[in-house]
Amino acid sequence: DKGLAIAYDVGGKGDQSFNDAAYAGLEKAKKEFGYKTADIEPTDGETDADKEQRLTSLAKQGYNPVIGVGFAYGPAMKAVAAKYPDTTFGIVDSVVEGKNVASLVFAENEASYLAGVAAAKATKTKTVGFVGGVNVPLIHKFQAGYEQGVKDTDPKIKVISQYLTQTAEEGGFSSPDKGKAAAEGQIEKKADVVYAAAGLSGQGVIEAAAKAKIWAIGVDSDQYKQ
Structure with a gap:
């Protein structure tokens, strides 16, 4: 496995809020656990197909786990997780059913x-x-x-x-x-x-x-x- 990869939500890095919290976690994983990491920014006006392509690319490259930051990744995550059963996926703020998907939700x-x-x-x-x-x-x-x-x-x-x-x-x-x-x-x-x-x-x-x-x-x- 290449390590941990995350795909950001709309707004991307630098929002000083949601996405930057994910980025801070990524950096911590790199420093404390020695993970190799990758992160990908969103694009304006992107579709579920674009998100699916992004997650597929990360899984295909061998990243494990692959985390989608934000509920908008739900449909794409469901599709990609089924195609890559040996990769662990995570999604923030949504629930996706799947043996290889961790749903990270909060109160x-x-x-x-x-x-x-x-x-x-x-x-x-x-x-x-x-x-x-x-x-x-x-x-x-x-x-x-x-x-x-x-x-x-x-x-x-x-x-x-x-x-x-x-x-x-x-x-x-x-x-x-x-x-x-x-x-x-x-x-x-x-x-x-x-x-x-x-x-x-x-x-x-x-x-x-x-x-x-x-x-x-x-x-x-x-x-x-x-």
């Missing part, structure tokens, strides 16, 4: 609940915001946990929630400008804490919050230094 709603409690404790305007990258079930979990955390702490606090796009192909996870515009709109409506679950787009939310001197809550990685 996003639980961590988001704590973010909601923190937002409720910090707000002075009694209004907080949530920016979701794409309107999909995974991000609904972030929203639900956050809103419940706010509500249980202070039911009088208003939560403004919105999604940047309906599909990942429209750039919901990879457009800081969209994130910034959404946060600015929420800040105009008196939100003084904004939580983003939006990958690279979250950088725009943090930028808007910093400019307005309000709190932003990051996601997936420690975004304090932003």
Whole structure:
């Protein structure tokens, strides 16, 4: 086996969030365990067929395990894992059935609940915001946990929630400008804490919050230094 390979989600490396967390893990595997590694960036407007080709290429080259970062790899992972039964595959944020597939899923709603409690404790305007990258079930979990955390702490606090796009192909996870515009709109409506679950787009939310001197809550990685 050549070692560990990962294929990044939309937004790619440098998002200071979801993909960079995967990259940090890859680097740790290289340093601590001496793994040989490979990583591949996504392309704009890619299809399931493109993802399938990417995973196939890594498996064919002899990488083992091969990890797809993000739920968008689900259909491609299912197809490729069946063709390469001797390769172990991993997928983040989705469940793919297969003897050689590890599904890496998390309780996003639980961590988001704590973010909601923190937002409720910090707000002075009694209004907080949530920016979701794409309107999909995974991000609904972030929203639900956050809103419940706010509500249980202070039911009088208003939560403004919105999604940047309906599909990942429209750039919901990879457009800081969209994130910034959404946060600015929420800040105009008196939100003084904004939580983003939006990958690279979250950088725009943090930028808007910093400019307005309000709190932003990051996601997936420690975004304090932003």
